[in-house]
Amino acid sequence: MAEFIGGEDCLVFTMGSLANLGAIPALVQKREFLLVDEKSHASIVDACTLAKNHGAKILIYRHNDIGDLTEKLTSCGKSSGKLIVTDGVFSMGGDLAPLDKLYDLAKIHQAALYVDDAHGTWVIGNNGRGTAELFNLDQGQIDLTMVTLSKAIPAIGGCIIGKKEVIDYLKLNSRSFIFNLSLPPVMVAIALAALDVIKEEQNLRQTLNANADFMKKEFRRMGFDIGQAAAAIVPVFIRNDQKTIQLADRLGQAGFLADPMIYPAVGKQESLIRLVITAAHSPDDLARAVGVFQKAGKELGIIT
Numbered sequence: 683m684a685e686f687i688g689g690e691d692c693l694v695f696t697m698g699s700l701a702n703l704g705a706i707p708a709l710v711q712k713r714e715f716l717l718v719d720e721k722s723h724a725s726i727v728d729a730c731t732l733a734k735n736h737g738a739k740i741l742i743y744r745h746n747d748i749g750d751l752t753e754k755l756t757s758c759g760k761s762s763g764k765l766i767v768t769d770g771v772f773s774m775g776g777d778l779a780p781l782d783k784l785y786d787l788a789k790i791h792q793a794a795l796y797v798d799d800a801h802g803t804w805v806i807g808n809n810g811r812g813t814a815e816l817f818n819l820d821q822g823q824i825d826l827t828m829v830t831l832s833k834a835i836p837a838i839g840g841c842i843i844g845k846k847e848v849i850d851y852l853k854l855n856s857r858s859f860i861f862n863l864s865l866p867p868v869m870v871a872i873a874l875a876a877l878d879v880i881k882e883e884q885n886l887r888q889t890l891n892a893n894a895d896f897m898k899k900e901f902r903r904m905g906f907d908i909g910q911a912a913a914a915i916v917p918v919f920i921r922n923d924q925k926t927i928q929l930a931d932r933l934g935q936a937g938f939l940a941d942p943m944i945y946p947a948v949g950k951q952e953s954l955i956r957l958v959i960t961a962a963h964s965p966d967d968l969a970r971a972v973g974v975f976q977k978a979g980k981e982l983g984i985i986t
């Protein structure tokens with residue numbers, strides 16, 4: 683895993699959320715700063731609460747807003763410890779963090795950069811190395827990368843990849859690593875087998891991205907709002923809780939599992955159906971889903 687992402691070592695937690703909950707609070711000490719994108723995953727938000735409990739200072743910057751982050755980094759002062767934390771692909775909006783700009787900013791302000799790439803790894807980038815690769819960052823340039831074993835890899839688990847001395851430190855200081863069971867062997871076996879498949883069958887990633895691109899094109903054509911979706915997570919913004927649930931029900935009745943996301947999973951007025959496209963979806967599956975969305979979308983007054 684470390685070799686693939688381009689770090690010196692890797693620490694495996696029982697879940698991705700436990701990796702965030704264990705690593706982030708351990709990395710910032712009292713009076714040090716955590717600078718976090720406001721749309722970061724819920725487990726990052728919870729990690730901030732834990733960090734705050736031991737005296738770290740939390741600064742939430744506006745979503746992907748480099749100007750706001752610059753101001754906040756400047757306000758921390760030169761000599762204080764700073765960790766920037768962001769999703770690579772945002773779990774609800776499916777949009778990307780501008781990692782090239784975040785990397786430059788981190789260097790200028792002597793901050794470390796932590797990227798949760800649960801939805802980017804194995805999906806985007808020429809070799810599937812995720813959001814960092816898409817933004818032409820070299821292997822190892824991101825200080826810490828978190829990847830889950832529960833998205834592209836169909837197991838459970840979460841990994842932190844970084845420099846060996848940091849990983850060694852996390853082994854002794856991440857409470858969710860120390861006080862939780864390790865992965866069941868069957869999950870390790872599934873993850874290792876999946877890694878072999880990913881290495882050997884590069885065409886799977888191409889199929890996945892072709893499927894996702896097809897759906898994005900179709901949704902835009904039908905007049906749905908899919909925001910800045912850039913990976914295989916496609917949000918269909920409905921911005922009305924009741925209609926979101928009704929649409930998910932219609933999809934369910936037609937045989938499609940489509941998660942309705944409403945407050946507090948997303949902001950108020952941001953309710954959406956989150957589509958998770960896979961390489962296993964056939965052209966017929968996708969066309970049928972598009973048909974159900976179009977019919978229900980019209981009947982519910984979401985599209986015209």
Ligand SMILES: Cc1ncc(COP(=O)(O)O)c(C=O)c1O
Pocket residue numbers: 697698699700723725769771772773798800801830831832838839840
């Ligand atoms: C961006 C992001 N980070 C972390 C997690 C948590 O991973 P896990 O389900 O392995 O706990 C998820 C998804 O659930 C996610 O979408």
